[in-house]
Amino acid sequence: MSETDCRVPVEKLRWVCDPALFNFKTTEEIANLEGNITQDRALAAIEFGLGMSNNGFNIYLAGEPGTGRTSTIRQMLKKFVKDTCPPSDWCYVNNFHTPDAPLAIALPAGMGRAFAADMRELLDYMRANVPTALESKEYETNRVSIIERFQERNGEIFSDLEQEAGEKGFALQRTVSGLVIVPQKEGRNFTQEEYEALEKDEREKLDTVGRELTEKLNDALRQVRENEKALRDALAQLDRELGLSAVGHHLNPLKEKYQGFGKVQQYLEDVQEDLLLNLEDFKPQVAPPQIPGLKIPKQEPTFERYEVNVLVENNPDNGAPVIFESNPTYNNLFGRIENIMQMGGMATTNFTLIKPGALHRANGGYLILDAREVLINPFAWESLKRCIRNMEIKIEDVLEQYRFMTVVSLKPEPVPLNAKIIMIGSLWIYYLLYYLEPDYRKFFKVKADFDSQINRTPEVMQDYALFVAAHCCKEGLLPFDPTGVAALLEHASRLVEDQDRLSSQFMELSDLIRESSYWAKRGGAQVVDRSWVKRAIHEKTYRSNRIEERIQEYLAQGIILCDTKGSVVGQINGLSVITMGDYTFGRPSRLTIRVSQGRSGMVNIEREVKLSGPIHDKGVLILTGYLAGKFGQEQPLSYSAHICFEQSYEGIEGDSASSAELYGLLSAFSGLPVKQGIAVTGSVNQHGQIQPIGGANYKIEGFFAVCKAKGLTGEQGVIVPKINEHNLMLSDEVVQAVSDGMFHIWSVSQVEEGIEILTGVPAGKVGEDGGYPEGTVNFLVQKKLKTMLDNMRKLQLQDKEGKDEPVKLLE
Numbered sequence: 001m002s003e004t005d006c007r008v009p010v011e012k013l014r015w016v017c018d019p020a021l022f023n024f025k026t027t028e029e030i031a032n033l034e035g036n037i038t039q040d041r042a043l044a045a046i047e048f049g050l051g052m053s054n055n056g057f058n059i060y061l062a063g064e065p066g067t068g069r070t071s072t073i074r075q076m077l078k079k080f081v082k083d084t085c086p087p088s089d090w091c092y093v094n095n096f097h098t099p100d101a102p103l104a105i106a107l108p109a110g111m112g113r114a115f116a117a118d119m120r121e122l123l124d125y126m127r128a129n130v131p132t133a134l135e136s137k138e139y140e141t142n143r144v145s146i147i148e149r150f151q152e153r154n155g156e157i158f159s160d161l162e163q164e165a166g167e168k169g170f171a172l173q174r175t176v177s178g179l180v181i182v183p184q185k186e187g188r189n190f191t192q193e194e195y196e197a198l199e200k201d202e203r204e205k206l207d208t209v210g211r212e213l214t215e216k217l218n219d220a221l222r223q224v225r226e227n228e229k230a231l232r233d234a235l236a237q238l239d240r241e242l243g244l245s246a247v248g249h250h251l252n253p254l255k256e257k258y259q260g261f262g263k264v265q266q267y268l269e270d271v272q273e274d275l276l277l278n279l280e281d282f283k284p285q286v287a288p289p290q291i292p293g294l295k296i297p298k299q300e301p302t303f304e305r306y307e308v309n310v311l312v313e314n315n316p317d318n319g320a321p322v323i324f325e326s327n328p329t330y331n332n333l334f335g336r337i338e339n340i341m342q343m344g345g346m347a348t349t350n351f352t353l354i355k356p357g358a359l360h361r362a363n364g365g366y367l368i369l370d371a372r373e374v375l376i377n378p379f380a381w382e383s384l385k386r387c388i389r390n391m392e393i394k395i396e397d398v399l400e401q402y403r404f405m406t407v408v409s410l411k412p413e414p415v416p417l418n419a420k421i422i423m424i425g426s427l428w429i430y431y432l433l434y435y436l437e438p439d440y441r442k443f444f445k446v447k448a449d450f451d452s453q454i455n456r457t458p459e460v461m462q463d464y465a466l467f468v469a470a471h472c473c474k475e476g477l478l479p480f481d482p483t484g485v486a487a488l489l490e491h492a493s494r495l496v497e498d499q500d501r502l503s504s505q506f507m508e509l510s511d512l513i514r515e516s517s518y519w520a521k522r523g524g525a526q527v528v529d530r531s532w533v534k535r536a537i538h539e540k541t542y543r544s545n546r547i548e549e550r551i552q553e554y555l556a557q558g559i560i561l562c563d564t565k566g567s568v569v570g571q572i573n574g575l576s577v578i579t580m581g582d583y584t585f586g587r588p589s590r591l592t593i594r595v596s597q598g599r600s601g602m603v604n605i606e607r608e609v610k611l612s613g614p615i616h617d618k619g620v621l622i623l624t625g626y627l628a629g630k631f632g633q634e635q636p637l638s639y640s641a642h643i644c645f646e647q648s649y650e651g652i653e654g655d656s657a658s659s660a661e662l663y664g665l666l667s668a669f670s671g672l673p674v675k676q677g678i679a680v681t682g683s684v685n686q687h688g689q690i691q692p693i694g695g696a697n698y699k700i701e702g703f704f705a706v707c708k709a710k711g712l713t714g715e716q717g718v719i720v721p722k723i724n725e726h727n728l729m730l731s732d733e734v735v736q737a738v739s740d741g742m743f744h745i746w747s748v749s750q751v752e753e754g755i756e757i758l759t760g761v762p763a764g765k766v767g768e769d770g771g772y773p774e775g776t777v778n779f780l781v782q783k784k785l786k787t788m789l790d791n792m793r794k795l796q797l798q799d800k801e802g803k804d805e806p807v808k809l810l811e
Helices: 040-051 069-080 111-134 137-167 192-197 200-257 262-277 330-334 358-362 371-376 380-390 427-436 458-475 482-495 506-522 530-544 546-557 614-631 658-670 696-710 722-727 732-739 751-759 777-804
Strands: 059-062 089-093 103-107 170-175 178-185 308-312 322-325 366-370 420-425 446-449 453-455 501-503 571-580 583-596 601-604 640-645 678-680 717-721 744-748
Touching: 040 059, 040 069, 040 420, 040 446, 059 069, 059 427, 069 322, 069 366, 069 420, 089 111, 103 111, 103 262, 111 200, 111 262, 111 308, 137 170, 137 200, 170 200, 178 200, 200 262, 308 358, 322 358, 330 358, 330 380, 358 366, 366 371, 371 380, 371 420, 371 427, 458 482, 458 501, 458 506, 482 501, 482 506, 482 530, 506 530, 546 571, 546 583, 546 696, 571 658, 571 696, 583 658, 583 696, 601 614, 614 658, 614 777, 640 658, 658 678, 658 751, 658 777, 678 751, 696 717, 696 722, 696 732, 717 722, 717 751, 722 744, 744 751, 751 777
Parallel strands: 059 420, 059 446, 322 366, 366 420, 571 678, 601 640, 678 717, 717 744
Antiparallel strands: 089 103, 089 308, 170 178, 453 501, 571 583, 583 640
């Protein structure tokens, strides 16, 4: 195959988008049309995940940043939840039986706020009406009547006892220690002397009567205590009846309103009971005694226990909630219990200070999280797994186990979890979790894989036009005409280095839209056309290519050696790609190969000094296999070959230079010079087939810049693998140079094609005798290897003969 046959036609050097594909004058005409750039594989996975209601079928959106993962899931969820029913409201109320364990109550969407308002109205009613009822004349009359009745009963008991004691010569008297029975004589108490002067029988009789009366006194006191208890019960019953009459008017309608909500009914019963037991709290409080110079605040009873903490409130007119939590800390995800600091440094809390997390707000809907943010926040990932596993959201003090002292806190009742968790992250994080986290595959069974490339079809191209129109309309940018959209699509194709695909790195494309609009406005244009898109690309390159320009200067000045004219044996220009953060460019690298007689075989100098990676080392070792298969079938190979990247002071990785190294080897063995105006890229296998590489556009443009700086001759160019032709999206300058015949691009599929272009000598095909046609590259290589082998054999024979000679001793 001749050198001309391998040239890549100009029309294949880049894909050019035809603006006639778009039937609009500017994107303003289509700004209101709906459309988005979708990825079928990812969309199918998302639809499946959203449709699966079983536990564990949560979704992981995998892909590179800027591929539209977040915007896609938001748009899909917006449509998906439009016709769904809103989830329940969730409230926390006081647990009157166990105050440190508040109760969680679910109500239909919109009823949580109404329930809280009803309880506030009940409390306001009680605070306004109970004190009035307690101070009413009817209540006071009934209270006094009850007290007087019991007092009369107690008076009768003591009056009967006192009368009986008087008849028996005793009296009922009150002392410091209480009521006692004492004997009487002539209307006065017995003295000790008078008592001791009595006869023994009289004293015993007196003591017997005294004991009997004392027992009756004890019975009377016991009966009085029972009466007092009955009085308290009667007064409590009076208060209860009063309370029931006051509470019932307001509480009974609530019970009817929330009929069918068993938990609410039980809570209202508990509220009624607590209100009736604490009616005294509604009475006006007496101010505490004041100390001169110190104002003591009036202590008012708190009624917070009757309030309702509406934790989550959903709009009944909306569908299921979609929550995106950008900062998934433990508290932001699972809620928290706040505290109030009081005087003296004491912290208090109650159920009204329970605050919801993103899981509470997304309950019954969808929660979107960034995978990396979840993993770097302490306790977030483990607690999220626990919630999914137990299907409940538990609010806990996560730092409790790390404190030196245990503080009193609440243990709110867990809320049942029914939410779809959607995590967004890179493929690297996905595989990390999949293989190293045993529970991950149980809880996130659906992966939506977002590709960074999309097949270019007419439909997709129209979607890109809508994408541009939507951005311009949303952000107030200048509209694009068809040539501007076409230039954007060409750049999208260049980003992925594929003429049949477009980049789905929408973040970069959005930036290009904004920058193009900026330069167009600055230039006074009303519409963004192709020239402004090209200007934006050029300006972005200029902002980032300082290092590339410096390297190009060194190449042009000869500080970095690179010949672009003439021919040299064993020397060839390879091509490499350098990535500096947000900017990538290509630069040529001189490779030199020296061969000699020996047994070392292939020596990779980069490997010897540990400047090469394993892939590069593999590429060099493949050359040994190629030479052995090509020239070692009839004879053993005996040679030493040293391969080196000149002026390389950093690590080298990749096998894209292996074909250049092989061409240099063939030149060194054959003695045929290689054209220095031609650079080479491509990997090679042991059969001599040229394999594809990456970064073809950057490599070609990097070598073209050197040739341009040193002067284009019309004989310069780059050899690329045949299979990389569809990856060519070269700059306008390179395409124009090729069109003018000042630069060339060749594509080859076999080593033989490349060496013929580089040397101008046919490679030669093996004959039936195992030899190659005289004068061909392979013939010269085979001849050189045979000569080396013969020389090595002669040297071995001489060494052997020299050892067999007898040693002559000096006399």
